[in-house]
Amino acid sequence: MYFCYISRMHNYCKKRRKLSVLITSIIIVLIVFISSVIRYDQEKDELLKFQDGRLQQMFTSSVQVKTAENKSSRYQSNLRSIKNSISNISPNRVDLTGANLSHIFISVKTTSQNHQRRLQLLLNTWIMYAKTQTYIFTDNFDNSLDESFPGHLINTNCSNDHNRRSLICKMGYEFDHFILSGHRWWCHVDDDTYVNVVELVKLLGTYKHTEDWYLGRPSLDHPIEVIDHLHRGQKLAFWFATGGAGFCISRALALKMVPYAGGGRLQRAGDQIRLPDDCTLGYIINSVLHRELTVIDRFHSHLEPLGRISPPDIRSQITFSYNRRKNRINIVNVPGFSEDIDPTRFWSIHCHLYPLSNECLSHPDR
Numbered sequence: 001m002y003f004c005y006i007s008r009m010h011n012y013c014k015k016r017r018k019l020s021v022l023i024t025s026i027i028i029v030l031i032v033f034i035s036s037v038i039r040y041d042q043e044k045d046e047l048l049k050f051q052d053g054r055l056q057q058m059f060t061s062s063v064q065v066k067t068a069e070n071k072s073s074r075y076q077s078n079l080r081s082i083k084n085s086i087s088n089i090s091p092n093r094v095d096l097t098g099a100n101l102s103h104i105f106i107s108v109k110t111t112s113q114n115h116q117r118r119l120q121l122l123l124n125t126w127i128m129y130a131k132t133q134t135y136i137f138t139d140n141f142d143n144s145l146d147e148s149f150p151g152h153l154i155n156t157n158c159s160n161d162h163n164r165r166s167l168i169c170k171m172g173y174e175f176d177h178f179i180l181s182g183h184r185w186w187c188h189v190d191d192d193t194y195v196n197v198v199e200l201v202k203l204l205g206t207y208k209h210t211e212d213w214y215l216g217r218p219s220l221d222h223p224i225e226v227i228d229h230l231h232r233g234q235k236l237a238f239w240f241a242t243g244g245a246g247f248c249i250s251r252a253l254a255l256k257m258v259p260y261a262g263g264g265r266l267q268r269a270g271d272q273i274r275l276p277d278d279c280t281l282g283y284i285i286n287s288v289l290h291r292e293l294t295v296i297d298r299f300h301s302h303l304e305p306l307g308r309i310s311p312p313d314i315r316s317q318i319t320f321s322y323n324r325r326k327n328r329i330n331i332v333n334v335p336g337f338s339e340d341i342d343p344t345r346f347w348s349i350h351c352h353l354y355p356l357s358n359e360c361l362s363h364p365d366r
């Protein structure tokens, strides 16, 4: 360099100077680019936080209206407890290397008559692996359930029946609580669903919560067609993920759904199509917001032949269900406990996935 300094006009030196100028400019451009990407990410996070802040306000007011018809103090105390437990997230027992369970809000829809019959089984198996993230939405207070799963039992006070409006009422609460939770993903399941928590976390790890995602499995192979009861003579056609198989919605999409599904508004959309809760969400996402359903065929409801799922497939599936009504038995093909002991096959699935867990090693029927 010193040599170049004293003989500036030399050709070799000219080339070296040009090269060093070029390298310096490339480095500057790279630094500017990287810092702008970092700033963009921070701004996006800020924007989501800002939107959430506005939603918190919006929900406080809409929830207040709703609580008038739904025993306000209990609902408010549920909201307080959900917020407290969310700020208290603790590491889970399952090793979920590289993925983050704490980003997911799992809502389980149930009804008081199923607390013992169905829910207890879920609490003893998969919910143990997602305790902090899982909330139970039911229609009546249950002291013993509240004591065994404190802060995670949401009594919606919705009617205790299988009626379309009652189911939509509950789904509306699930949606509102997810929005208030601030989590990145909302996954809904019924109380006859087993969730393979590890696979669920892996699946969501492959999508961005800042993008619009509606993940689930339809029970029909075509869009459902209905009459639009708000606009006479018009028909609607849309895809929906069947609730019995479970589905997940990203926060970005859920925020867009708030004007149609938040603060009790889901009921109005349901009245427009006169279909149950899962169809109503599909209507809002697919027909109103024009977002697609991404089909995940590893979600399973009892509307499909579950016997086709056999041991080699079990570990990679995300949800399972069962049906034993009216002698029409539809269960997963899994070895393990006898059908007398384990009619739903959920214990057998659980111990197939976690053979060395305490609850499987110490199971009395092992």
Ligand code: UDP
Pocket: 109, 110, 111, 114, 160, 161, 162, 163, 167, 170, 189, 190, 191, 192, 244
């Ligand atoms: N359910 C409810 N209230 C009722 C009956 C059922 O909230 O009166 C819930 C139930 O807990 C389950 C979902 O609705 O999570 C679907 O019910 P079920 O599995 O009995 O019927 P399906 O619709 O799957 O045939």
Ligand code: MN
Pocket: 190, 192, 244, 302
């Ligand atoms: Mn069911």
